[in-house]
Amino acid sequence: MDKQMISVRQLTIIVMFFSIGTAILIVPASISQEIKQDAWIATFLGVILSLLVVKLFIIVGNITTNLTLVEAFENILGKYVGKLISIAFVLFTFFAAGELLYYLGDFMQSAVMPETPIVAFGIMFMLVICYGVYLGIETFARSAEILFPIFVLIFVLFVIFISPQIDIKNIQPILESRTKPLIHSILLFTSIFSFPLVVMLMIFPASVNIHKSASKGIYIGIIAGGIVLVSMITLAILVLGAPNASQMSYPSYAMAQRISIGNILERIEIIMAFLWITTIYIRTFMYFYASVLGLSQILKIKDYRPLVLPMGMILIAISLIVHPNIIHSNTFNNEIWLPYSSVFAILLPLLLVVVAKFRKIKSE
Amino acid sequence: MLPTIGILVISTAISLFEMPNLLKNNKTKELWVFIILLLIGTSLSIALCLKVNLPNPLDWITFIFKPFSDFIMTTLK
Amino acid sequence: MKRITIIIFLLSLTLLLNGCWSKRELNELAIVMALGIDKTDDEFEVTMQIVNPSEISSKQPSGKNSPVVSYHAKGKSLFEALRRTTALTPRKPYFSHLQMLVIGEELAADGINQSLDFLARDHEVRNDFYIVVADQSTAKEVLNVLTPIEKVPANKLKNSNEGSQKSWASTSTIQLDKLINNLSSDGKSTVLSTIEIVGDKKLGIDPTNVERIETPVILVYTGLSVFKEDKLVGQLNEEESQGYNFIQDELKSTIEIMSCPKGGNLSTEIIKSKTKVKGKIINGTPSIDVTINVDQNVGEVECDIDLSKIKTIHMINKSTSKLIKDKIKKSLDSIQKKYQADVVGFGEAIHRADPKEWKKIKGNWESLFPELKVNVKVNVNTRGLGTVQNSLLYKTKE
Numbered sequence A: 001m002d003k004q005m006i007s008v009r010q011l012t013i014i015v016m017f018f019s020i021g022t023a024i025l026i027v028p029a030s031i032s033q034e035i036k037q038d039a040w041i042a043t044f045l046g047v048i049l050s051l052l053v054v055k056l057f058i059i060v061g062n063i064t065t066n067l068t069l070v071e072a073f074e075n076i077l078g079k080y081v082g083k084l085i086s087i088a089f090v091l092f093t094f095f096a097a098g099e100l101l102y103y104l105g106d107f108m109q110s111a112v113m114p115e116t117p118i119v120a121f122g123i124m125f126m127l128v129i130c131y132g133v134y135l136g137i138e139t140f141a142r143s144a145e146i147l148f149p150i151f152v153l154i155f156v157l158f159v160i161f162i163s164p165q166i167d168i169k170n171i172q173p174i175l176e177s178r179t180k181p182l183i184h185s186i187l188l189f190t191s192i193f194s195f196p197l198v199v200m201l202m203i204f205p206a207s208v209n210i211h212k213s214a215s216k217g218i219y220i221g222i223i224a225g226g227i228v229l230v231s232m233i234t235l236a237i238l239v240l241g242a243p244n245a246s247q248m249s250y251p252s253y254a255m256a257q258r259i260s261i262g263n264i265l266e267r268i269e270i271i272m273a274f275l276w277i278t279t280i281y282i283r284t285f286m287y288f289y290a291s292v293l294g295l296s297q298i299l300k301i302k303d304y305r306p307l308v309l310p311m312g313m314i315l316i317a318i319s320l321i322v323h324p325n326i327i328h329s330n331t332f333n334n335e336i337w338l339p340y341s342s343v344f345a346i347l348l349p350l351l352l353v354v355v356a357k358f359r360k361i362k363s364e
Numbered sequence B: 001m002l003p004t005i006g007i008l009v010i011s012t013a014i015s016l017f018e019m020p021n022l023l024k025n026n027k028t029k030e031l032w033v034f035i036i037l038l039l040i041g042t043s044l045s046i047a048l049c050l051k052v053n054l055p056n057p058l059d060w061i062t063f064i065f066k067p068f069s070d071f072i073m074t075t076l077k
Numbered sequence C: 001m002k003r004i005t006i007i008i009f010l011l012s013l014t015l016l017l018n019g020c021w022s023k024r025e026l027n028e029l030a031i032v033m034a035l036g037i038d039k040t041d042d043e044f045e046v047t048m049q050i051v052n053p054s055e056i057s058s059k060q061p062s063g064k065n066s067p068v069v070s071y072h073a074k075g076k077s078l079f080e081a082l083r084r085t086t087a088l089t090p091r092k093p094y095f096s097h098l099q100m101l102v103i104g105e106e107l108a109a110d111g112i113n114q115s116l117d118f119l120a121r122d123h124e125v126r127n128d129f130y131i132v133v134a135d136q137s138t139a140k141e142v143l144n145v146l147t148p149i150e151k152v153p154a155n156k157l158k159n160s161n162e163g164s165q166k167s168w169a170s171t172s173t174i175q176l177d178k179l180i181n182n183l184s185s186d187g188k189s190t191v192l193s194t195i196e197i198v199g200d201k202k203l204g205i206d207p208t209n210v211e212r213i214e215t216p217v218i219l220v221y222t223g224l225s226v227f228k229e230d231k232l233v234g235q236l237n238e239e240e241s242q243g244y245n246f247i248q249d250e251l252k253s254t255i256e257i258m259s260c261p262k263g264g265n266l267s268t269e270i271i272k273s274k275t276k277v278k279g280k281i282i283n284g285t286p287s288i289d290v291t292i293n294v295d296q297n298v299g300e301v302e303c304d305i306d307l308s309k310i311k312t313i314h315m316i317n318k319s320t321s322k323l324i325k326d327k328i329k330k331s332l333d334s335i336q337k338k339y340q341a342d343v344v345g346f347g348e349a350i351h352r353a354d355p356k357e358w359k360k361i362k363g364n365w366e367s368l369f370p371e372l373k374v375n376v377k378v379n380v381n382t383r384g385l386g387t388v389q390n391s392l393l394y395k396t397k398e
Helices: A008-020 A023-063 A069-077 A079-112 A118-135 A137-165 A179-193 A195-202 A211-240 A242-247 A251-258 A269-298 A305-322 A326-363 B002-024 B028-049 B057-075 C002-016 C078-087 C105-110 C113-121 C153-167 C176-184 C238-247 C310-339 C346-353 C355-371
Strands: C029-040 C043-051 C068-075 C092-094 C100-103 C130-135 C189-198 C218-228 C231-236 C254-259 C265-282 C285-301 C373-384
Touching: A008 A023, A008 A137, A008 A195, A008 A211, A008 A269, A023 A069, A023 A179, A023 A195, A023 A211, A023 A242, A023 A251, A023 A269, A023 A326, A069 A079, A069 A195, A069 A269, A069 A326, A079 A118, A079 A269, A079 A305, A079 A326, A079 B057, A118 A137, A118 A269, A118 A305, A137 A211, A137 A251, A137 A269, A179 A195, A179 A211, A179 A326, A179 B057, A195 A269, A195 A326, A211 A242, A211 A251, A242 A251, A242 C176, A251 A269, A269 A305, A305 B002, A305 B028, A305 B057, A326 B057, B002 B028, C029 C105, C029 C153, C043 C078, C068 C078, C078 C092, C078 C113, C100 C153, C105 C130, C105 C231, C113 C176, C130 C153, C130 C218, C153 C189, C153 C218, C176 C189, C218 C238, C218 C310, C231 C238, C231 C310, C238 C265, C238 C310, C254 C310, C265 C310, C265 C346, C265 C355, C285 C310, C285 C346, C310 C355, C310 C373, C346 C355
Parallel strands: C029 C092, C029 C100, C100 C130, C130 C189, C285 C373
Antiparallel strands: C029 C043, C043 C068, C189 C218, C218 C231, C254 C265, C265 C285
């Protein structure tokens, strides 16, 4: 398959969608449970912390020009260690994709269509994603570009429509929570928001033209994603109130249900669902693409396309194994995801940077 | 029974889709990887249909990382 | 060849468009407009008011059948009772268009928490219906009264709840979200509007009820019911309910009648009211400052008074301010002393003002609330006089 390139603008859009991911649905609930109405503060600080995380990724990207992350593992860390770590990374992204597939199916089933089995949603979604991966990252980037203005329009409308129901009292008193739960929430948010961006390193240096402004593009993307999430969480607290927001399974969807303008514009929540179906689609695609591409690079296969369909099949099966129910998924995300993802998002990149510098010093 | 047959049908469809290309171009390595992955996918899906209790890899991950998670919980509560 | 397969594939996809797994056709739905929950012998009894579509249609109502049908069932839990109704209803009930929830008096006295979880959790039940409590009757009886003009009684209940809150302020519209927030906050009390049946309950169900000029049996909103924790403890009368709405900043319009200095009455119509509630704790003693700014118009003059003088307007302002203050005092007396239930959210106000101090006194709130000092300040501004200046009918005798 020919080398596919994406533009910086496409990269920015993908980063924005990717970072929003499932956070747009999960984050209000999991974070407000601990720190209640200060959840927006945790989100805001988490976005700022994420800028540092992204800086780390960009440093790695600068070292590994023209290599994807998997290739970089082998290049910098040596053949055997590199291959082992690459396998772990591919498994990481693959399982993450499976988790997302389950999550989307669960949302559709519990909020919209209760009798439909989750598999059905998984299969439908996977068909689209497999087709997308087959066509390559360029086509995918173009599809993200098309989705972007629609997303922005619906998001802005959403914010406008729900604002009349804001009760400023819901966010008071400000800064009532203690420091420790606040720090925990900030870390939790960052792990869902920006740690997964390590997956972007599979496409970052290798497939992007105009290298220099690409870094700026990534920063813009993550700030844009951050704006969306901070607004979502702040609105969730202002409109629903902290007790409700923390206990609801899907607070953003509940908010969309509350929209009622002049008794005419009502019951439009499924249009709002377009927002997170889009972001979950982008995130699942990236995870899956990373794992397919990564596997093909580990096995030194030039064209990853034959692998797509069988891996897609495995993924659907994985999505049903990985979380037997939503409680398992919530517990996993609240407790295990933070240390688990930090290994791949913080430890490994740091390792790469250190070893690369070390090798450079050695060879000079 | 019926879902199992359906899965087998899909597997054969997938292989018919990809295999000719691989065989024609003599890509043996790809062919082998393809077959192995397809077998894994098919067997997992059939096992799920037959309600076999499959081990959950996330549980193993949970097992590995639980100490760290507990550490975080105790220091930051 | 490839093109043809793609086209066939795409066309075959359209076969999927006409339905989905979870489809429910319109003629399979029984649209529930109002839900009533009662407690009888330790079991939940559920009443569903379902629309009879052919009677509501504008084309050809036969006028013989009732526009709504009600079904009842009992169960150990609300969910069980609702599912049991499917043995009675010709179609499966559909709750997304629910307009009203009526809670029977007996159930309210027992506690409403049990009934609310199902409604919050179910995906079909939305947030946009109002919740009211029946006084001296069961929800079943309330939902069995036919109403004139509005064919579906649930709509009448909803509209008059809204209307009376907007124009008379003796009731309050409460939706599920707010109710649950109230019940789960510190202090844990709430109010619900009270609905009463005036007239012989047994006659309300008869179609002759709506065939006369003067309907013998009507549904009336008579104020607010006070809940402590989640149990009904009593009612606020009209005046006290208006005071409550003043404090909650939910008053949109109402009438104040004051007596003129030379005898007779003057009514003013309040057109705008903004309330600010601020809590503070000084030396461990909590207190609340309530500031209300009111804009009003003179609505009805029944006395001999000269409205062209500024002095008169000042007097009107002062009188109205005193009237409102008294009204609020009366309702606070009921709420604080008689019922001792923090339905006005004063606890939350103090929490918002000073969270650290609030944590210290939170445990004692139940005993602190009745003695809580509330300073009420009302600023009234009379803006207009209507379309007549001085009343010609009550002219000062020259």
